[in-house]
Amino acid sequence: MKTEKLHKKYTAKELAGAFVFRNTLTALQTEDAGKQLAEARKKLQKKHTPQDILYAGVLQLRYQIEEYTASTQYHAHLSFAYFLRAYIKLSYKNNKDFARDIHIDETELSQILNGHRDPSEKTLIRIELHSGNLLPALYWFKLLEKEKEYELETDHSLREREEKYVKNRLRFKPLPKKS
Amino acid sequence: MEITDERNGTNKMIVIELVEERDYRKLSKSRYWFDWRTEKDYLVYKLRLAESSDILGIMSLIHYEEEKRFAINLLAVSKENRGKQKTYGNIAGNLIAYACREALRLYALEGCVSLVPKTELKEHYIKQYGMLDAGRQLFLEGRPLLNLLKTYDV
Numbered sequence: 001m002k003t004e005k006l007h008k009k010y011t012a013k014e015l016a017g018a019f020v021f022r023n024t025l026t027a028l029q030t031e032d033a034g035k036q037l038a039e040a041r042k043k044l045q046k047k048h049t050p051q052d053i054l055y056a057g058v059l060q061l062r063y064q065i066e067e068y069t070a071s072t073q074y075h076a077h078l079s080f081a082y083f084l085r086a087y088i089k090l091s092y093k094n095n096k097d098f099a100r101d102i103h104i105d106e107t108e109l110s111q112i113l114n115g116h117r118d119p120s121e122k123t124l125i126r127i128e129l130h131s132g133n134l135l136p137a138l139y140w141f142k143l144l145e146k147e148k149e150y151e152l153e154t155d156h157s158l159r160e161r162e163e164k165y166v167k168n169r170l171r172f173k174p175l176p177k178k179s
Numbered sequence: 180m181e182i183t184d185e186r187n188g189t190n191k192m193i194v195i196e197l198v199e200e201r202d203y204r205k206l207s208k209s210r211y212w213f214d215w216r217t218e219k220d221y222l223v224y225k226l227r228l229a230e231s232s233d234i235l236g237i238m239s240l241i242h243y244e245e246e247k248r249f250a251i252n253l254l255a256v257s258k259e260n261r262g263k264q265k266t267y268g269n270i271a272g273n274l275i276a277y278a279c280r281e282a283l284r285l286y287a288l289e290g291c292v293s294l295v296p297k298t299e300l301k302e303h304y305i306k307q308y309g310m311l312d313a314g315r316q317l318f319l320e321g322r323p324l325l326n327l328l329k330t331y332d333v
Contacts (some may be wrong), residue, residue: 006212010262016296017271018261019212020238025315033295033315038246040313041291044321048288049228052322056288059328063284081240147257 037144057090057136062153069142072149079142081113084127103125118144180276180333181237182228183268190200191267192229195277197222201232211237211257221252226274235260236270240278247286248318249278251294269331276331277323288325293318 007016025033061083068078090096099109105158111117119127124137181190198206202225204333205217211234215223218239228237238254239326256270282290293316296304301317304310309326310317319327 012299013303016261016300017272018256018305019300020251020294021297022213022253022286025295033313036314037293037316037318040311040318041320044311045289048321052325053288054323056283059325060283060287062281067284075202156184 005107023095023176055088058066058087058131061090062134065139065143069146078143079115080119080140080149081115083140083143085113087131102130102157180273180331182226182270182273184266187267193226193235194229195224195226195274197226198237205234206237210258212258213253215239216255218253222249224274224277226270226277235267235273238274238278240281246291247282247289248291248293251275251278251292254270258310270305272308272327273331275319276327276333277297279319279327281322282291283328286295288321290324291322 003021006019010018022062065083068075088095088098093108095113096106099106102123103126108117108123111120114122119140120155121137124140127140128135180193182193183190190252191203203219208214213295214319216239222240222242224238224240225234226238227234234257236254238255238279241250241252242248243250252275255269256265258326259265260270276291279290282292284290293313294304294310295315296317301312302332305312308328309323311323
């Protein structure tokens with residue numbers, strides 16, 4: 001089927017609401033198009049306001065947390081503390097000012113950021129409120145949960161230590177092989 | 180993210196995710212217009228209802244990392260969702276908004292989404308999605324990109 005058939009069936013507005021067609025530019029036109037786009041982007045970037053930069057930064061963290069918590073992969077560096085540090089860095093020069101703004105002790109924040117202490121539910125809610133609800137407490141909770149899941153799954157020494165406390169363990173015969 | 184059921188005006192939750200190899204068998208030209216197997220080297224996303232595996236829209240993106248840009252190479256809404264008689268609305272808009280999400284996720288405010296429009300469709304992309312005119316290409320970046328994310332509640 002040719003594109004003309006689509007034009008007979010649909011209006012231009014309907015086509016724009018349903019398709020992006022393959023680019024048919026020549027190599028020369030593509031080069032020209034690239035230059036035009038670079039120029040237009042450069043002009044636009046000069047107009048970015050600090051407010052837009054901050055908003056985009058918080059939204060970027062939101063999407064990164066969504067992506068990471070939805071995946072089955074675990075990456076040790078993508079911790080709660082990593083994302084909180086990134087969040088603080090968007091609008092503060094030091095952690096102390098952030099601690100003051102969400103009304104927690106500076107030492108407590110430092111312990112959280114260094115992974116020596118888990119944040120309380122109150123802290124999660126305060127970060128949610130501070131972010132204008134762009135980073136809900138649930139997102140932060142999911143990051144903590146992901147760390148706990150990994151720890152629980154991979155802590156072999158804890159399993160060895162706990163072994164002696166478990167008696168009368170269920171034991172199952174292997175299932176017969178299917179013929 | 181949601182699309183609108185045009186039959187009763189209700190909204191339905193959607194999922195946008197990467198196409199899997201087995202999906203290509205379902206992507207017929209009669210329903211999705213293009214031969215989508217030609218897009219296998221790119222990032223190909225499908226849109227479906229959260230409650231169903233049926234593909235309602237599909238989009239291929241080319242990632243230009245050095246330019247912090249995603250170019251929409253192809254996009255098509257399934258046959259029954261085009262024109263006046265469509266079952267669901269906002270499918271293309273949601274796919275474009277998703278491309279914006281990916282650009283922002285990787286590059287914050289410097290992320291960009293572009294496309295090369297057919298001349299006769301250019302003004303409609305500008306009107307429908309708030310795209311900016313860069314001559315031969317249209318693009319979304321900065322405030323217009325943020326606006327589209329807000330419109331589609333991404």
